Amino acid sequence: MKSNFISRISKLLLLAPLLFSCSSSLDFDQVNDLKLKPVFVANLAYFDIPATQLINDGSAEPFVDVSEFNAFKDKFFRDNLVKAELNFEIENTIIRSFRIDLMLLDANDQILETDSYQVPAYSGTPNIIKFPTEVFENERLDLLKKTAKLGFVVTMDAGPPLDINSKGNLKFRSGATIYMEIE
Amino acid sequence: MRKGYLILLVIFQLSCFAQNKQVLYNFTSIPQSLLVNPGADVSYKFYFGIPILSGVSANLGSSSFSAYDLFANNGVDFNDKVRNIISNSSNKDKTQVNQQLEIFSGGFRIGGKESQSYISFGVYQEFDFLMYFPKDLAILAVDGNQNYIGKTFNLADLNLRAEVLSVFHVGFHKKLSEKLVLGGRAKIYSSGANATSTHNSGFIYTGQSVGTPNLYNQIISSNLELKTSGLNKFTKDEYEGSVPSDIARNTFFNGSLGLGLDAGITYYIKENLQFTASIVDIGFIKQSKDVETLTYKGTYSYKGANPNFDPVNKPEDVFDQFDKAIPRDTLYNKYTTWRPTKLYSSIQYSFGESRSDDQCNCKGSINRRYLNAIGGQMFAMTMPSEPYVAITAFYKRSIFEKLDLKATYTIDPYSNKNIGLGLSGTLGKLNMYLLVDNVLEYKDVSKANSLAFQFGFNFVFQDSED
Numbered sequence: 254m255k256s257n258f259i260s261r262i263s264k265l266l267l268l269a270p271l272l273f274s275c276s277s278s279l280d281f282d283q284v285n286d287l288k289l290k291p292v293f294v295a296n297l298a299y300f301d302i303p304a305t306q307l308i309n310d311g312s313a314e315p316f317v318d319v320s321e322f323n324a325f326k327d328k329f330f331r332d333n334l335v336k337a338e339l340n341f342e343i344e345n346t347i348i349r350s351f352r353i354d355l356m357l358l359d360a361n362d363q364i365l366e367t368d369s370y371q372v373p374a375y376s377g378t379p380n381i382i383k384f385p386t387e388v389f390e391n392e393r394l395d396l397l398k399k400t401a402k403l404g405f406v407v408t409m410d411a412g413p414p415l416d417i418n419s420k421g422n423l424k425f426r427s428g429a430t431i432y433m434e435i436e
Numbered sequence: 437m438r439k440g441y442l443i444l445l446v447i448f449q450l451s452c453f454a455q456n457k458q459v460l461y462n463f464t465s466i467p468q469s470l471l472v473n474p475g476a477d478v479s480y481k482f483y484f485g486i487p488i489l490s491g492v493s494a495n496l497g498s499s500s501f502s503a504y505d506l507f508a509n510n511g512v513d514f515n516d517k518v519r520n521i522i523s524n525s526s527n528k529d530k531t532q533v534n535q536q537l538e539i540f541s542g543g544f545r546i547g548g549k550e551s552q553s554y555i556s557f558g559v560y561q562e563f564d565f566l567m568y569f570p571k572d573l574a575i576l577a578v579d580g581n582q583n584y585i586g587k588t589f590n591l592a593d594l595n596l597r598a599e600v601l602s603v604f605h606v607g608f609h610k611k612l613s614e615k616l617v618l619g620g621r622a623k624i625y626s627s628g629a630n631a632t633s634t635h636n637s638g639f640i641y642t643g644q645s646v647g648t649p650n651l652y653n654q655i656i657s658s659n660l661e662l663k664t665s666g667l668n669k670f671t672k673d674e675y676e677g678s679v680p681s682d683i684a685r686n687t688f689f690n691g692s693l694g695l696g697l698d699a700g701i702t703y704y705i706k707e708n709l710q711f712t713a714s715i716v717d718i719g720f721i722k723q724s725k726d727v728e729t730l731t732y733k734g735t736y737s738y739k740g741a742n743p744n745f746d747p748v749n750k751p752e753d754v755f756d757q758f759d760k761a762i763p764r765d766t767l768y769n770k771y772t773t774w775r776p777t778k779l780y781s782s783i784q785y786s787f788g789e790s791r792s793d794d795q796c797n798c799k800g801s802i803n804r805r806y807l808n809a810i811g812g813q814m815f816a817m818t819m820p821s822e823p824y825v826a827i828t829a830f831y832k833r834s835i836f837e838k839l840d841l842k843a844t845y846t847i848d849p850y851s852n853k854n855i856g857l858g859l860s861g862t863l864g865k866l867n868m869y870l871l872v873d874n875v876l877e878y879k880d881v882s883k884a885n886s887l888a889f890q891f892g893f894n895f896v897f898q899d900s901e902d
Contacts, residue, residue, distance in 0.1 A: 318744065
């Protein structure tokens with residue numbers, strides 16, 4: 254009898270807060286709608302070549318470099334990257350004109366894509382060119398994701414000879430805008 | 437990745453328990469009030485708690501958002517809700533969970549019938565979680581850095597600790613005179629799992645300035661450290677077991693050990709004017725079982741690929757440079773964690789003498805009962821950044837001789853209108869209590885920024901009932 258009473262009282266005590274509590278309807282499944290869409294900007298590649306490194310008798314000459322580029326080895330990055338934009342800017346204060354070819358190479362040194370940028374010879378006036386943004390989406394993005402190396406070919410067109418006293422630099426700056434969607 | 441977010445969200449959802457037990461404090465008809473003040477004026481011949489049911493408490497608190505803000509079924513896009521919460525939160529906002537479960541407890545008077553010395557003891561299990569809102573990192577995850585050129589993202593925003601432990605304790609309190617009660621409690625902590633990442637610093641910065649060789653100045657300066665104990669083996673691929681039961685076993689039988697102390701005082705300035713103070717959990721745990729410390733320390737300036745058209749001196753791959761500049765290091769050193777120390781104090785004025793029963797005041801001494809008491813309490817707790825402080829006004833009333841009510845009004849970091857209610861009743865030898873705070877929030881618990889409750893059952897034996 255007594256224990257019955259105790260259990261009734263204790264039930265009442267336990268349930269009391271619930272009796273006068275309410276809750277708005279909550280939908281925890283919304284967690285599945287979570288989609289992060291951060292946009293990052295980052296440097297891609299740069300160089301600054303002084304004229305004195307390009308000593309030349311006046312004929313056309315290519316300079317080649319291949320850099321490792323491991324960003325796409327990361328699976329998380331590869332899987333969640335939905336769009337990329339690359340921006341290029343070249344400043345030339347050397348009295349020769351150049352063509353810069355940027356090659357995206359895969360792990361087997363196969364060329365996936367080549368983008369070419371021309372810059373005229375320096376003639377005493379500011380000589381900075383900002384090239385239109387390269388947008389990588391869909392198939393072009395898939396190719397980009399295979400990139401393991403960046404190949405650069407700087408071709409100096411024929412023109413006045415360069416020696417150790419030649420002035421000026423060829424400056425290349427590039428950045429990437431990276432659109433991610435993480436679910 | 438997604439799982440991680442989910443866990444994070446669930447923790448947020450659970451969040452919101454400060455450890456302030458303002459309703460229990462100095463509620464001396466409940467033996468468990470000795471756990472918040474070992475010098476509380478509690479007397480008994482002996483008592484024991486009903487195992488598992490003598491003290492069940494949980495506290496959740498989240499200072500900048502509620503479950504409703506995140507999960508309301510109101511048609512607002514979930515991602516917008518997340519953004520709103522991020523923009524309404526600061527890195528001072530915190531999410532706290534504290535849960536305690538008494539496994540068993542008991543106490544007895546030592547010495548003869550006239551003695552006023554008491555022993556109390558028990559074991560309880562505790563879970564503690566505290567995380568500050570990682571505002572800058574949340575912005576980076578949601579927006580990226582594109583629109584934050586020139587902003588320094590602060591890595592110190594990453595600040596959290598979590599622990600599961602069991603506490604074995606023995607306390608002693610003595611009524612030295614009619615005016616003074618002193619008490620202390622020794623504790624052995626056994627920590628089954630601990631994760632601590634509270635001393636991070638560093639930043640992520642993206643800037644742009646003319647005349648530099650790069651499009652952006654990008655610097656990551658990282659001084660990140662996560663210490664864990666008792667968790668390492670669960671992250672291994674070959675682990676095949678049940679995480680909860682393994683943590684439970686470690687918590688009670690194979691934990692990292694520590695020592696702690698509580699101390700408290702009750703002093704009657706006048707017969708009806710009482711002062712109390714206590715300090716709880718001055719203690720440390722030497723984290724020694726299955727310890728692992730992960731660090732990312734270093735500074736890296738990201739410039740991008742840099743062809744030098746020199747076939748002899750090839751530059752290194754920039755991403756390899758990153759790994760070298762900010763390496764992931766794993767250490768296996770023991771470390772010490774300090775328990776969050778709590779400080780309570782109260783002043784209480786009693787009035788309205790009871791004229792009911794006890795026609796004969798057999799003991800002859802001042803055993804006058806007051807029906808009402810009002811007063812104020814203060815609570816403070818150490819935290820990784822700034823201390824948690826709360827103040828409380830309370831009113832206590834004996835409704836019947838064996839039914840006491842306490843109502844509290846508390847201003848704390850989560851709320852400036854936290855009303856708590858507590859009820860302690862004795863039926864025969866059975867003492868039952870139920871304490872609830874933030875009662876106003878119960879009209880819609882999903883919108884509450886903090887909630888706490890505690891209940892329990894004890895058998896208490898007094899002399900007069902012999």
